[in-house]
Amino acid sequence: MTGRGDSGSLPVLPQENGWPRSIIHVDMDAFFASVEVLDNPELAGLPVVVGGTPEGRGVVAAASYEVRRFGVHSAMSAARARRLCPRAVFLPPRPERYAEVSRAVFGVFADYTPLVEPLSIDEAFLDVSGCRRLHGSAVSIGHVIKNRIAAEVGLTASVGIAANKFLAKLASDLEKPDGFVVIAPDEAPALLRGLPIERMWGVGKAAARQLHLHGVRTIGDMLVIPETVLSAKFGVQAARWLALGRGEDDRPVVPAREAKSIGNETTFAEDITDGEHLRGICDLLCDKVAHRLRMQGVVAGTITLKARYADFTTHTRAATPGHPTDSSVEIRGIVHDLLENRLGRRGRALRLLGVTASQLSGPRPRQPGLFDGQGQDDRHRRLDGVLDRVQERFGPLLRRGPGKKADKSRE
Template sequence: MYSFGGVVRKIIHIDADCFFAALEMRDAPHLRDLPIAVGGSSNGRGVISTCNYPARKFGIRSAMAAAHALRLCPDLILRPHRFEVYRQASKAMKAIFYDYTDLVEPLSLDEAFLDVSAVSRCDGSATRIAEEIRARVFSEVGITCSAGVANNKFLAKVASDWQKPNGITVITPEQNDAFSRALPVAKLSGVGKVTAAKLASMGLYSCADVRECGLEVLLKRFGKFGVRLHERAYGRDDRPVLPSRERLSIGVEHTYDHDLPSGACIAQLPALLGELRGRITKAQASAKITKLFVKVKFSDFVSTTVERRCTVLDDAGYVELLKQAMARSSLKIRLLGVGVKVVGDSVGVQLALF
């Protein structure tokens, strides 16, 4: 059980259900039972940002190419982004969160951690606070959200996804060990397809397997990340809820209507870098640059990123990085991105909307 100053930690993770799509259905109720997705484009290019649950029955998922989504569901209704609507809804949700605690850590427009350890409202019950917040979001914003309640951030986030949509899962301190032991490794933060495959090659499929493997083996195979794997396998996470988030990167990316041959990509850099400069200036981050990076997504949807240390924007440097990235595949390119890594500045800015 985690405690600070004698106070038992009570962490809530709130996550809106299919946020963009939920707001589209709120404003156009006749779409509620139809498969809809937000993102993509009228010609099927681009990527799905999110979709509602009727669309998910066809296998459609976030980050899927719109063209592929339309093949899975020809009747899919593609809606364009309405970012101002999403921002206003996000602002309304956060206003509700701050009614309960100042310790709110936004993760994106539609999710956040709340530390309610010292909150006396609802008789100090984190479960009742989470239920009250969910009811208010539905009443005041017009969408549903799911919640996870636990004594640390890792388990609270896992729990919020446990009974989606419109559900709540509470993990008491007494349940931590059994709950985390049974988790598949894919539920651990930082474990993507590549790491999951490495773990599988070691015969590690669940947190119980990771526990039995032992810290020494994990350190040898994964370095420092092995420590985090070991801690999460035991359901441990002592990270505090941070009311302001550090900005770590600023970027611009674009998906093209037609896949580009490598020879045409360098010509796209000036426009991308022009937009990037504008964003860096707006964020007042010109003096905080530590690295440059280029992202390339090939026609088979495999992405690669190349970066280098640098404290100023360097057009020639981006050309070299792009050449290195393109050399990793002979396929045409559907997406280009450029960006910078910056020194954390503890500003409350979220970079989800490139």
């Protein structure tokens, strides 16, 4: 494994000969918080929280590395973040600015490969297997991309390079922030065996605690357990964990234009019971999904809520809107209904929430209302834009979406 260094300090693998594929994972470091520091250098070195309010209302959308040292992380309630770090600087999200910077970053990716799969506004997979003759090795491409982001955008990114998506994402996370790690196929088995089980993609803190009870502390510990035993406790995800633990992952890099669905999910550091907190997290996820739909110029015919309980059982609930949509307002309303009326949670704690938009199609024709553009669709679009701008200026005290059961904790 090769690690941290500038363009001149890392050995360049000879075109990654023998690699089945060359995959790069780029993950911007503390993206929202870093954009705030970029625009206001006086914030450099301070514990910055994006989302929530100094009074403790709302949910943390992003946290700088300075505030993470106090235990603050995304999806945490602002009230707890304030208790953990009383001197934290709380800032309202500026979604339009983050989207602008994200477009600049993804513009750099597009210069090197058409096979770019966005995972969110601030990270993506790139398959450069077919680009090496033109642009050089994946290591060379990774360095150029990292250096261009720093020079042209002004932000740092962590880059991971490997022969598949799991290993590339793992590599980008090993030396954050500002990391650059390459995992060659023949190095992967030994590296994986010694890593803490928490490094496994899809194993959150709650799952790790359960694995610890079975004597599993490292990925290597997990690999010696029979699949039948692991599956009895953790269900279908056990087979996926074992394959990843062996370094096996044949999932392709799927460009956004070919994606069949767009989704975001988050695993909580601690199980959450409070309904308002869960609705606030759903709002964050809905906003991310709706933003990605609009960025890609598509609308969704189905919205799905995914919920995982403390015992690792997972349930999904889906709904079909009256018309395909990319509206944050409409998606929030659908997901609130799924969470509160169709999930059947009955107060049980959750450890994961996810929102997925599927049945994607090109944007539907917009029909004006009876009074020259006053239709509900137009109102929702204007409300999305207006409230985004109001949030930028005045902070996260306003909430988008239906007024019924208003969630005052929205970041």
